[in-house]
Amino acid sequence: MSQGEAGGLFAQGERVPLLGVQVEVNATGVASRVVVSQRYKNMESKPIEAVYSFPLEESSAVCGFEAEIGGRRIVGQVEEKEKAFEQYDEAMAAGHGAFLMDQDRPNIFTASVGNLLPDQEAVIRIRYVTELEQVNDQIRVMIPTTISPRYISPEEAKTMDPAELDHIAPPTVVGGVPYGLKLTVDLDAADEVGEVACPSHPARVVIDGRKVHVELMGEEVQLDRDFVLTVTLAHPHQASAVVGREEDGTRTVMVNLFPDLSGMERGHHEIVFLLDRSGSMQGESIEQARRALLLCLRSLEEGDRFNIVGFGSSFQSLFPKCVPYSQEMLDKATQAVQKMQADLGGTELLEALESILDSPLTEGLSRQVMLLTDGQVSNEQRCIERVSSSADQCRIFTFGIGYGVSEHLVRGIARASRGQVELIQPNERIEPKVLRQFARMTAANLSDVKMDWGNLEVDLVAPCELPPLFGGDRLTVYGRLTGGGPGEVAVVANSPEGPLRFAVQVDPEKATEGDQVAVLLARRAIQDLEEGRAELSKRKGSAQGTRREARVRQAIVDLARRYHLISSETSFVAIEEREKADQKQPAELRRIPVALTKGWHGVERMVAGMPLSSPPPGVVFAAAMAPQASSSMGRMAGMRAPAPKKGKKPGGVFKALAEAVTGGLGRKQASFMDAAQVRAAPPAHQAKAMGYADEVEELAIPAGMGRGEEDDYIRLILGQQADGSFLLSEDLAALSPVSLNALKQAAAELKVPDASLAQRVVATLTALFALEKRFADRKVEWQMIADKATRWLAGKATPPAGFADLTSWIRSVLEP
Amino acid sequence: MSDTQENRLYSISEVAQRTGVSTRTVRYYVVRGLIDPPAGRGRGNHYTDTHIEQIARVRRLQREGVGLDAIGRLGECADSSLRPTEGPSPLADVVFRFPVGPGVRLEFDANAGNPPVQVIDKLVEACRRILDGEYAANNADPRHSGEVSEDPHRGGEDEPR
Structure with a gap:
């Protein structure tokens, strides 16, 4: 087939014009800077417009967008969303090159690469900054890679903006896409690093004191699951304050505190477990949820009341209303949980939430909900708004389950209801996370929690409402400084055991140059506006609703323009002016298909000639291991993924396809930055992953244990x-x-x-x-x-x- | 549709404003073939009252619960009581294609449940065996190979290996 056609994936009858994605993460102890590069090539004989929808971390502040085409670098500008599209559309019509990036959801974005001429290549670079998640002694880096199919109710299908609907539900491929992911993480933890684990992917890890370098094994991997890296710190819980100074001299402080709430009495609660039983939970997700529930039931105490509600297209309560915790009820609940299946169809979360929030409260008890879901709905915003309006009566603690959870949903609900979120992948142990969530839910209530800025004067604070304090969790607050001198900044609260104060020293003079802290503050402030917490966006009757909406929109646009950020109201647009822009043929739209999330709907096995899974997750240490890391090496050794079974070789279609790709000559694979060759999925190294499928399942056993x-x-x-x-x-x-x-x-x-x-x-x-x-x-x-x-x-x-x-x-x- | 109509000319944002949809949706409708492309070429391209009517019609049908694919197939027929069954969007047409012989390909939907890998494997192998061996030996004339083609419109130009 030397001159013939290679096998592979064809979308709209043509080869997929996206060649590869590269992610470079540079993190310090509290925040990370990420660059995502996407390489496109038009392999057709007519001009095309490639449109790719992809996820980024929720809450990430996307502050840079540029295109590299024909040796030129074009920097994107922030414009109001509609205006940005108009500019883009006009440039396309006039035959220029045009590049656009939209935020469709706080965690879903769409890049449009307009007027790519035959054989032309373009690289899009997206930059964002984000807070690094830390819970107890563990830093967690998470990079989502694909958009899971989501449930869209018939009502929403009728009313939602059709272009937006198209963006959040891109065509999905069962069996892998021809473009792969390269990923590196460089972390300076500002503390000695203990264990490093990568539950999602096989990775090469080098630890050098406070520094960690991680890269994925192999050339490229499928974009079919979130990348997760956990780094355990030797001395966690060190409060810190970072001051940043922008070019114009404006200073912004990021305060990180770790409230210690140990030793406080547990209160009694009304606890509702809300379990997603929709079809997308089939497979390992429902299994994990069942395990989590069984553990939680054991952790309840006499004096608590509880109920279990399962939801899908409809919802079902185990008891008509919350019942007192007793042996009889525990036995009934245990039996019911063991039989629970993901058999309730669609994902109508809102109705189930409403039924809980609308039911009368038991006197003397506070209401807490534990929501376990893989979070594939299209009405995230309505769910978040609904729980936000009941935030004083019910806190919701969420569990995002699976390889491709909608972070926006689970984080947004937890944020709006003053709860907390935990994310769990199939290769992670769910028990510690469940019990951590449970400890948060049942912790003593604190009142009058507020920020004491001490000597500092601030004119913008984000988040605008102080999030709840949980022992072991980091509390991050930003303030834009207008004056004042060095001193102590603290969060203060009243507890049943007396007043509490958690403080850190801030010196505005010790500022680092750069806008990273300011950009993070701006993103948080925009989030407050978008999610209705900011004073400006609070609902107070509907008469002035429209005017208020306009004011909120304007406030978002102002912040986004000032800090060069994408948002619900702003997009990035970049135009490549072409001298000979007399293009006769209009560009044809090519929607980039995305890989189905691994484990989605219980679809585990590869189906159409390509592996769904990469080699099994685990950690392999590089030879350049720093001596001080050697103590953790022994521990880590137990976490290594099992070796592939002997005698298992890639074969079958995979062999057929690999032959088709390479012409049987074992041609070198094109890597991300190589000039494009005719690419057909999957790369040869992934072919070898085929034989690993059995071992992947075995990794459901927690690391280090038989x-x-x-x-x-x-x-x-x-x-x-x-x-x-x-x-x-x-x-x-x-x-x-x-x-x-x-x-x-x-x-x-x-x-x-x-x-x-x-x-x-x-x-x-x-x-x-x-x-x-x-x-x-x-x-x-x-x-x-x-x-x-x-x-x-x-x-x-x-x-x-x-x-x-x-x-x-x-x-x-x-x-x- | 001609520019000489007494229609007013609108920019994409004016059309969007008048119909209550986003500019992206106006263009999305064009791409999906639900409304006519803008009139004129290049920078001077524009929309007319006809576009506004077409968008209003698509929106109405959508609100009535008719899917975009179905609306597309309704074409110019304004009678919304005709409800063709839903079909896949042209943008969601994604397939795995395997060349198995001269001008012969096997195709599998990439976004639907496929046969398991072993079955596909057997299919590819069987097709190759038939075309390479049994068929070639029994019938030296390659012109007949098109009979097993899954994609007869595209057959003919390829060598197997």
């Missing part, structure tokens, strides 16, 4: 009763070093009138012992479960003679 051990852990935790006790059983005995009979004999030694109570005491002690002995490294996860068990034990039995307490007695039984 399946048996994980099963034991889950079985142990699920054995806990509603009151906190455990029951004596064969299962429990199997987790202890002695037999069931030995445990029963031990129970007989206890001076307790009721034999079954004695057995429960022994069982509970044995469970606590097993947690301490076998799962000490997960103490953060099971602490609440152990606390509940310890509270139940109090006063239930006295230790046999010769023992100071029950714990030393059970040790003597279990470790004679």
Whole structure:
């Protein structure tokens, strides 16, 4: 087939004009700068307009857009959205080169590359800055890569702007796209780095003290899942203040605080678990959600009330209304959860949310919702607005599940309702995240939380409402300075245990040059306007609604222009003036298809000749390992992905296709920055990934643990009763070093009138012992479960003679 | 549609304003073939009252629940009681194409459930075997190979390998 046609993906009858995507992340301890490059080539004989919709991190401040074409670099300008399109459209019609970037959602963007002539190439470069997420001792870098198909209700299909609808729902390919991703991360953590893990992709990691360099293994990978990198810090929770100075001298401060809320009493709550059971949750997502729910149910306490609501096209409540937590209700709920499937069709989240928010509150209890979803809806904004209007009555803690969750939905809902978000990928352990969320939900209520700016004078603060404080989470607040001198900046609050104050020193004179901090502030301020929290955008009756909307729009445009940012109201546009712009043939639109999110709807296996999955995730260390990182190397070794099975070779269609691509000669693959060759998916190195499919599934077992051990852990935790006790059983005995009979004999030694109570005491002690002995490294996860068990034990039995307490007695039984 | 009509001339943003859609949607309708392209060429291109009427009609049908693909197939027929069944958007026409022999290709929808990889593999292999071996041996005239083509309009110009 030397001169013949190669096999591959064809969209609208033609080869896909996007050749590759490159992402370069440069991060410091608190923020990162990211450059996304997209390389296009027109492989047709007529002019084309390539339109590519893609995701970026939610809350990212997109502050740069430029095109490189024919050796020229054209820098994009920020314009009002409609005006930007008009300029773009006019330039296209006149035969010039035109480039446009729109924000369709805070996390979905569309680049239009207009009038690409036959054989012409263009590279689009997008720059953004974003806060780096940090929870407890872990920094998390997340780069989304594809847009998951989303549920669009018939009503929305009728009313939504058709061009916008087209952007948020690009054509999807099952089986991979011909353009790949290259990605590097350089992080200066400003602290010694412990473990580094990449649960999403096989990656090469080099740690050098505070610095981490990460690159994806292989030439390129499929854009079918979010890239996730977690970096554990040796000394987390160090409050910091970063002052930035713009060219005109304006200073902006970014304050990072880590409130310590440990040791506070847990309150009682009404907790509703809201579980997405729509079709898109099929496969591992629903499995993870079930595990999360079973754990949460164990962590409830008597005095709480709860309910479980599943939603899809309709919603179903387990109980007609919230019920008091008891053994009977726990058993019913456990049985129901174990049977729950992703069988409720579409994703009508709004109706389910409304039913919860509209139901009457139980007196004396605060209402909390835990939402578990993969977040594929098209009415994110309406959901966010709805929870925002009930924010004083109900907080929502969200769980974004899967490889391609809509960050905007889960973050937006959590932000609007003063809850918190956790994101979970299939290769990550869900337990610590679930229990962290649960601890936040049930934490003591703080009141009068506010910012004390000390000596500083500020004229713009973002976020405009202080987010809620959660122990272990970073609290970031920005202020634009108009005066004042160095001093302490603090967040203050009242707690049941007395006043709280978390502070950091700020010196405006110690400023770094650059607009990064100012741009982050502006993005946050725009977000406050877009999501209706800013004073200007608050709803106060509808009479002046239109005028207010216009004022909000203008405020967004002003901020976006001042800081050169894309937003819901502004776009980037760049025009390449062509001397001979006498083009006869109008450009034809080419919509770039995107890869279906891995794991979506339970579609796991490759279907049409290309691998859905890259090689299994894991971490491989580079040889240039810094000596101080060697201690974590041993730990990391356990996290390495399993080696591919011997004898598994790429074959089949893949072989056929690889032959088609290379003409059977093993031609070198074109890499991102190489001149384009005829590209047909997938690159040869990905062909080798085919044989890995089985191993990928096995990685559902958490890193560093065998399946048996994980099963034991889950079985142990699920054995806990509603009151906190455990029951004596064969299962429990199997987790202890002695037999069931030995445990029963031990129970007989206890001076307790009721034999079954004695057995429960022994069982509970044995469970606590097993947690301490076998799962000490997960103490953060099971602490609440152990606390509940310890509270139940109090006063239930006295230790046999010769023992100071029950714990030393059970040790003597279990470790004679 | 001709420029000499007594229609007023509008820019894309004027048309968008008058019809209550975004400028992007005006152009999206053009690309989807739901309304006529703007009249004139280059910088001087413009829209007319006819475009405004066409956009109003598309919006009305959309509000009535008719999909864009269906509207496209309705063409000039103004009777919205005709509801053709939904079909795929031309922009969503994405396929995997495998050349299996001289002028013969196998195609699979890329955005729908496909046969499993093993089945596709067998199909490709079987097609190649038939075309390379059994068929070639029994029938030396390559002109007949088009009979197994999945894409008869495009066959004829390729060598298998």
